[in-house]
Amino acid sequence: MYAGIDVGGTNLKAGVCDADGRLLAIRKAPLPAFTGAEDFARLLAELVKDVAREAGIPPRELAWTGIGIPGAAAEGKVIYTCNIPLTGAPLGELFRRHLDVPVYLGNDADCAAVGEYFCGTGRGTQDFIVITLGTGIGGGLILNGKVYAGSGMAGEVGHMVIEKDGVLCNCGRRGCWEAYASATGLVRMTREMIQQNPDSGLAALAAEQGEVTARTAFLAAARGDAAGEELRLRYLSYLAAGVINLVNIFQPQVLALGGGVSNERRELLLEPLQALVEKECYARHGGAMTRIVAAELGNDAGVIGAALLPKAK
Amino acid sequence: MYAGIDVGGTNLKAGVCDADGRLLAIRKAPLPAFTGAEDFARLLAELVKDVAREAGIPPRELAWTGIGIPGAAAEGKVIYTCNIPLTGAPLGELFRRHLDVPVYLGNDADCAAVGEYFCGTGRGTQDFIVITLGTGIGGGLILNGKVYAGSGMAGEVGHMVIEKDGVLCNCGRRGCWEAYASATGLVRMTREMIQQNPDSGLAALAAEQGEVTARTAFLAAARGDAAGEELRLRYLSYLAAGVINLVNIFQPQVLALGGGVSNERRELLLEPLQALVEKECYARHGGAMTRIVAAELGNDAGVIGAALLPKAK
Numbered sequence: 095m096y097a098g099i100d101v102g103g104t105n106l107k108a109g110v111c112d113a114d115g116r117l118l119a120i121r122k123a124p125l126p127a128f129t130g131a132e133d134f135a136r137l138l139a140e141l142v143k144d145v146a147r148e149a150g151i152p153p154r155e156l157a158w159t160g161i162g163i164p165g166a167a168a169e170g171k172v173i174y175t176c177n178i179p180l181t182g183a184p185l186g187e188l189f190r191r192h193l194d195v196p197v198y199l200g201n202d203a204d205c206a207a208v209g210e211y212f213c214g215t216g217r218g219t220q221d222f223i224v225i226t227l228g229t230g231i232g233g234g235l236i237l238n239g240k241v242y243a244g245s246g247m248a249g250e251v252g253h254m255v256i257e258k259d260g261v262l263c264n265c266g267r268r269g270c271w272e273a274y275a276s277a278t279g280l281v282r283m284t285r286e287m288i289q290q291n292p293d294s295g296l297a298a299l300a301a302e303q304g305e306v307t308a309r310t311a312f313l314a315a316a317r318g319d320a321a322g323e324e325l326r327l328r329y330l331s332y333l334a335a336g337v338i339n340l341v342n343i344f345q346p347q348v349l350a351l352g353g354g355v356s357n358e359r360r361e362l363l364l365e366p367l368q369a370l371v372e373k374e375c376y377a378r379h380g381g382a383m384t385r386i387v388a389a390e391l392g393n394d395a396g397v398i399g400a401a402l403l404p405k406a407k
Numbered sequence: 408m409y410a411g412i413d414v415g416g417t418n419l420k421a422g423v424c425d426a427d428g429r430l431l432a433i434r435k436a437p438l439p440a441f442t443g444a445e446d447f448a449r450l451l452a453e454l455v456k457d458v459a460r461e462a463g464i465p466p467r468e469l470a471w472t473g474i475g476i477p478g479a480a481a482e483g484k485v486i487y488t489c490n491i492p493l494t495g496a497p498l499g500e501l502f503r504r505h506l507d508v509p510v511y512l513g514n515d516a517d518c519a520a521v522g523e524y525f526c527g528t529g530r531g532t533q534d535f536i537v538i539t540l541g542t543g544i545g546g547g548l549i550l551n552g553k554v555y556a557g558s559g560m561a562g563e564v565g566h567m568v569i570e571k572d573g574v575l576c577n578c579g580r581r582g583c584w585e586a587y588a589s590a591t592g593l594v595r596m597t598r599e600m601i602q603q604n605p606d607s608g609l610a611a612l613a614a615e616q617g618e619v620t621a622r623t624a625f626l627a628a629a630r631g632d633a634a635g636e637e638l639r640l641r642y643l644s645y646l647a648a649g650v651i652n653l654v655n656i657f658q659p660q661v662l663a664l665g666g667g668v669s670n671e672r673r674e675l676l677l678e679p680l681q682a683l684v685e686k687e688c689y690a691r692h693g694g695a696m697t698r699i700v701a702a703e704l705g706n707d708a709g710v711i712g713a714a715l716l717p718k719a720k
Contacts, residue, residue, distance in 0.1 A: 166694055174693035181693055221557050233656075237555055244534050244658030245695035253689050254652040258570045258645070267651070267687050332571070338580070339567040343546075343656065345557030374580050376566050380487035380494055381479055382558035 095151045097142045097159040097195075098401030100202060101125075103177055108141040109397040110149040110156070115213035119149035120397060131180055135188030142193055158196040160403035161185065162205030162396050166246035170199060173246045200403045202396055203249060204241045206389075207234020208406045209399030210350055214390035221346040224389055225251065225337070227353035230264070231272040237344070241406045252276065256335045271336035277308035277355055280329050284311050287325045295319030312358045326362060334370040341375045341384045352389035364388060408464045410455045410472040410508075411714030413515060414438075416490055421454040422710040423462040423469070428526035431462035433710060444493055448501030455506055471509040473716035474498065475518030475709050479559035483512060486559045513716050515709055516562060517554045519702075520547020521719045522712030523663055527703035532660040536653060537702055538564065540666035543577070544585040544649075550657070554719045565589065569648045584649035590621035590668055593642050597623050600638045608632030625671045639675060647683040654688045654697045665702035677701060 095118065100107040102125070109120035123141055128134065138161065146153040163185075165175030170186030186197035200208075207216070207224040216222035220239050226232035231252030235242040242248055252272030253265045260269025261282075273279050284306050288297045296314040299322075300306045311329060314322025337349060355363070368386045377383060391398065408431065413420040415438070422433035436454055441447065451474065459466040476498075478488030483499030499510035513521075520529070520537040529535035533552050539545035544565030548555040555561055565585030566578045573582030574595075586592050597619050601610045609627040612635070613619045624642060627635025650662060668676070681699045690696060704711065 176692075221561075237550055238553065240551065242550055242657075245660060245690070245697075246658070247690045247692075247694035248534075248656065248658040250655040250658075250689040253655045254567070255648050256568055256571055258573075258648050260571075265689055335568050335571050339652075342563040342566045343561065344555075345559070345561040345563075347558060376563040376578055377558070377560045379489070379560075381560035384558075 095149065095156055096401040097146060097156045098205070098397045098399065098403070099138055099142065099159065099161045100205065100396035100400055101161065101163045101178070102202070102396075103164065106138070106141060107397050108138070108145045109394070109401060110146050110151060111398055111401045115209065115398045115402055117394060117398065118151075119145045120394065121145045121148065128178055131183035131185065132188055134178070134180065135185055136192050139189050139192035153193055154195065156195045158198060158404055159189065159193070160198045160200065160205065160400035161189070162200055162202040162400040162403070164202050166201055166243070167199035168246045170197060172199065198403050198407065200241065200400065201243065201249070203232035203234045204243060205234075205399035205403055206232070206352065206395040207236055207399065208241060208403055209395035209397070210352070210389050210391050211236045211406065212402050213398055214395065215348055215350045215387045219347040221344060223340060223344060223346045223349045225340070225349065225351050227276055227351060227355040229276065229278050231276045235344070236406060239406065241403070251336065251340060254336060254339060256332070256339065271332070274332035275329070275336055277353060279332070280308045280311060280355065281306055283329060284325060287311075287321055291321040294321035296321040296325065308355055312362055315362060316359065330363070330366055330370070334367055334374070337367065337386065338371055338374050341371055341377070345377055345381060346384055347382070348385045348387060350387050350389040352395070356388040408462065408469055409714040410459060410469050411518070411710045411712065411716070412451055412455065412472065412474045413518065413709035413713055414474065414476045414491065415515070415709075416477065419451070419454060420710050421451070421458045422707070422714060423459050423464060424711055424714045428522065428711045428715055430707060430711065431464075432458045433707065434458045434461065441491055444496035444498065445501055447491070447493065448498055449505050452502050452505030466506055467508065469508045471511060471717055472502065472506070473511045473513065473518065473713035474502070475513055475515040475713040475716070477515050479514055479556070480512035481559045483510060485512065511717050511720065513554065513713065514556065514562065516545035516547040517556060518547075518712035518716055519545070519665065519708040520549055520712065521554060521716055522708035522710070523665070523702050523704050524549045524719065525715050526711055527708065528661055528663045528700045534657060534659040536657060536659045536662045538650070538653070538662065538664050540589055540664060540668040542589065542591050544589045548657070549719060552719065554716070564649065564653060567649060567652060569645070569652065584645070587645035588642070588649055590666060592645070593621045593624060593668065594619055596642060597638060600624075600634055604634040607634035609634040609638065621668055625675055628675060629672065643676070643679055643683070647680055647687070650680060650699065651684055651687050654684055654690070658690055658694060659697055660695070661698045661700060663700050663702040665708070669701040
């Protein structure tokens with residue numbers, strides 16, 4: 095049995111699963127105030143012990159623990175994290191002081207891709223990409239059946255410029271894909287559209303709901319509002335720009351979209367996106383066509399993938 | 408000993424090299440009028456036999472022949488070629504009718520990357536990218552020490568949109584990197600700059616040389632011409648946009664630039680490009696920095712890499 099931990103921005107999640115990625119138990123805990131890498135490692139180990147016992151497994155009998163962090167790691171050490179000050183910490187070694195099983199560290203988006211690869215839409219593929227459309231854009235790359243991490247920080251597909259000198263991105267570049275095609279980017283474009291079209295159904299819907307979300311555009315479009323529909327098509331064109339870039343670079347068998355946006359109605363998002371890919375991608379000249387799908391595993395992909403991480407190393 | 412063939416747009420080149428990629432003999436022949444895949448395969452086999460004899464190797468004693476084609480191949484079959492009608496041809500099988508050694512097919516840009524990986528600037532790396540700035544932009548990806556080809560047509564990095572709704576590319580998309588950062592793109596931008604600045608040193612230089620080439624901008628910039636310098640910086644910013652995208656996606660140890668443009672003076676091209684990468688790439692947040700270098704092997708990279716292709720499969 096394998097343990098996986100997903101270190102998120104606000105929560106910790108730990109689970110135990112079998113070789114097929116079936117979760118036997120899962121626990122969630124709020125991310126506590128950070129009091130040092132040693133405390134953090136002990137907390138993770140305690141969480142794994144708890145969830146293992148819940149699954150009926152003596153913790154020491156776990157084959158390993160995989161840990162997905164919002165950052166990069168190599169050889170048991172954290173190279174970089176963006177929201178927890180763990181950079182440089184020998185997290186694997188610290189963890190093993192409290193639970194002596196092998197520890198594998200990986201990027202959280204990579205872990206989500208591993209979960210989806212073994213247990214979701216990536217099953218049976220060799221080259222598989224998961225793009226998560228959230229606050230930012232996360233990318234997990236499975237190439238030749240293995241996680242690809244470069245020197246530890248590869249897969250930053252959100253920070254691919256698709257509009258030179260465009261909107262300023264959090265990373266410091268201008269025109270990154272993330273600034274347009276993430277949920278945050280969609281909310282920004284929705285706000286701009288409402289400002290330009292204060293009398294639209296889109297504006298009315300936002301007023302009615304009391305907020306602008308990444309769903310507003312799609313809801314307005316589904317109701318037949320012209321501004322909503324224009325916005326949906328604009329968002330699609332930005333989303334497609336990056337997706338087609340990745341298809342041209344990787345030509346994976348499957349590219350899965352995750353995050354809330356990927357749950358929009360197929361005919362409003364995935365189907366037109368697949369059509370744009372087939373119209374513009376380079377492999378239309380004769381190669382195999384990448385299938386664009388919605389990720390299946392949802393929020394548990396990160397835990398399952400962390401648990402199965404060593405199988406894709 | 409290993410034979411390699413580089414099938415170019417105008418020439419065929421065949422060579423025999425040892426395990427270290429040292430060429431023992433090399434032969435060039437003009438690409439003849441195409442009279443069918445069978446004739447073409449026989450011609451390739453004859454060329455290999457000739458060059459093997461020249462190297463003092465009985466052709467049947469070659470360990471294998473690797474063939475780089477301008478297109479994609481899988482399992483001995485051509486999936487797609489762009490300038491020779493070989494699509495669908497079982498080129499490996501046809502070749503073996505005339506010279507019965509194992510045959511490996513690959514993309515020509517991938518072969519050039521393999522050559523550079525084993526015998527040039529990629530030595531000692533695990534993740535290595537070669538970008539060739541020519542008529543178009545070729546990309547060869549060595550990931551985890553192996554050629555990455557996806558479903559056969561991966562690595563089309565030139566057809567990555569960096570300027571949404573920008574200049575029309577040959578591939579049908581708008582704003583592809585290739586339309587700006589290839590030698591062809593630089594010539595186009597040079598022509599536009601001359602038209603806008605007919606009294607510039609850049610325009611005078613082009614008139615003096617009787618033509619606009621991919622060197623004109625750099626020559627004018629080196630002479631201190633303001634329009635030439637502005638153009639050099641503009642070209643650099645387009646080149647950097649795509650290079651940084653690739654660094655963010657792959658975080659390779661080394662990214663090598665090939666093609667004529669890569670031979671420009673270091674302080675005018677490679678050094679400012681490296682500085683832009685270090686300023687903008689995501690790994691500046693703590694990861695390992697990709698080194699940007701000029702490819703070393705030049706025109707023979709394709710032949711050497713084709714010969715060594717199976718070592719990176």
